[in-house]
Amino acid sequence: MRRDGLGPVAIRQGNHNSMKVPFFTLDRQTHVLRDDLSRAVSEVIDSTKLILGPAVGEAERAVADALDAGHGIGVGSGTDALLVALMAAGIGPGAEVIVPAYSFFATASSPMRLGARVRFVDVDFQTLQMDPEAFRRAITPATRAVIVVHLFGDCADMLRIQTIAADHGILIIEDAAQSFGARHRGRPAGTMGFCGCFSFYPTKNLAAIGDAGMIVTNDDAAAERMRLIRAQGAGTGQARYDHQLLGICSRLDSIQAAALMVRLPHVPDWNRRRQAIAARYIDGLAGLVALPVSAPDNDPVYNQFVIRTPERDALREHLMGHGVGTEIYYPIPLHLQTGLAPMNGEVGDHPRAEEASRTSLALPVFPELTDDEVDYVVGKAREFFRSGG
Numbered sequence: 001m002r003r004d005g006l007g008p009v010a011i012r013q014g015n016h017n018s019m020k021v022p023f024f025t026l027d028r029q030t031h032v033l034r035d036d037l038s039r040a041v042s043e044v045i046d047s048t049k050l051i052l053g054p055a056v057g058e059a060e061r062a063v064a065d066a067l068d069a070g071h072g073i074g075v076g077s078g079t080d081a082l083l084v085a086l087m088a089a090g091i092g093p094g095a096e097v098i099v100p101a102y103s104f105f106a107t108a109s110s111p112m113r114l115g116a117r118v119r120f121v122d123v124d125f126q127t128l129q130m131d132p133e134a135f136r137r138a139i140t141p142a143t144r145a146v147i148v149v150h151l152f153g154d155c156a157d158m159l160r161i162q163t164i165a166a167d168h169g170i171l172i173i174e175d176a177a178q179s180f181g182a183r184h185r186g187r188p189a190g191t192m193g194f195c196g197c198f199s200f201y202p203t204k205n206l207a208a209i210g211d212a213g214m215i216v217t218n219d220d221a222a223a224e225r226m227r228l229i230r231a232q233g234a235g236t237g238q239a240r241y242d243h244q245l246l247g248i249c250s251r252l253d254s255i256q257a258a259a260l261m262v263r264l265p266h267v268p269d270w271n272r273r274r275q276a277i278a279a280r281y282i283d284g285l286a287g288l289v290a291l292p293v294s295a296p297d298n299d300p301v302y303n304q305f306v307i308r309t310p311e312r313d314a315l316r317e318h319l320m321g322h323g324v325g326t327e328i329y330y331p332i333p334l335h336l337q338t339g340l341a342p343m344n345g346e347v348g349d350h351p352r353a354e355e356a357s358r359t360s361l362a363l364p365v366f367p368e369l370t371d372d373e374v375d376y377v378v379g380k381a382r383e384f385f386r387s388g389g
């Protein structure tokens with residue numbers, strides 16, 4: 001029995017306790033942070049300020065400061081961060097939103113839920129990030145926004161995307177759910193467009209102790225609108241029942257906010273550890289598989305370490321047989337997701353996203369992973385290729 005309440009994670013990752021090297025686990029971190037997390041939760045309970053209490057404001061300020069952003073708007077999840085950002089941008093029926101074909105489902109479902117038309121674009125085959133030229137080609141007179149995903153803890157080729165977006169008057173919404181702390185030309189992911197959307201799902205680089213998310217933006221008026229939208233379109237205090245617009249109910253929970261304050265100071269160290277693990281993998285696997293490639297001037301923070309090989313399934317089987325957990329991000333590209341009908345497409349529409357879905361394999365990467373464990377994974381992968389795959 002897990003006692004950390006992370007049922008969905010446990011199910012998705014398989015029974016990691018039987019694994020020699022788990023794909024992901026919070027067990028090792030929970031031991032270290034349990035007292036701090038418990039104290040933070042108790043303080044919220046004792047404060048009785050459970051909804052939009054001081055803990056939320058503190059976390060919003062701290063996250064915005066950590067990212068050098070003007071405002072943080074806490075919401076219920078990364079998905080809701082996208083939804084609220086799109087609503088604040090006035091996206092709805094008649095608008096087109098461009099999204100990469102290779103990402104998590106929420107990147108595309110959020111604009112669709114608002115009645116916008118979604119246009120998928122292929123990714124760069126080296127970096128797996130949105131291909132700026134494909135983005136340019138997908139633009140129509142109806143294009144209002146682009147959701148740029150900073151995938152796997154890296155950043156998209158923002159300089160080129162920003163130039164194209166500016167030329168066409170297109171709003172940039174950054175889906176930085178996987179890239180807390182990553183940088184492009186020195187700028188933090190999530191601070192290079194209209195706004196940045198973060199998820200604090202337990203596997204992300206900054207995690208809450210349940211679902212949570214945040215939007216960061218430098219746009220004062222947009223921040224104000226986002227605060228209204230997340231809380232039924234109404235203000236706080238006296239303005240609580242004065243509804244200015246159609247909002248939703250998706251506030252950052254005070255308990256999650258308090259948990260974020262416990263973890264936030266550790267993130268720089270954890271990200272450096274992820275980078276060290278990635279460097280060790282890159283050393284050990286060079287020449288055997290396609291390794292992660294960053295766009296120029298990026299500092300990736302490896303929320304995932306994703307390799308590619310045509311022998312993906314056999315390699316995965318081999319590693320599994322030796323107790324190494326792996327995952328596939330993502331087995332189905334967005335334009336082939338049934339749930340995105342009728343905006344989805346056909347096989348062949350975005351060949352590089354499709355190829356990535358067939359060949360990508362995520363190896364274990366989390367801060368508490370030891371060098372010995374990384375070496376074990378590398379050794380087992382080398383063994384697979386030595387024996388002819």
Ligand SMILES: *Cc1c(COP(=O)(O)O)cnc(C)c1O
Pocket residue numbers: 077078079080103104106107149175177178198199200201211212213
């Ligand atoms: C995790 C994730 C989300 C959604 O976050 P939730 O908090 O699970 O709603 C959105 N986009 C990307 C790219 C993600 O990885």
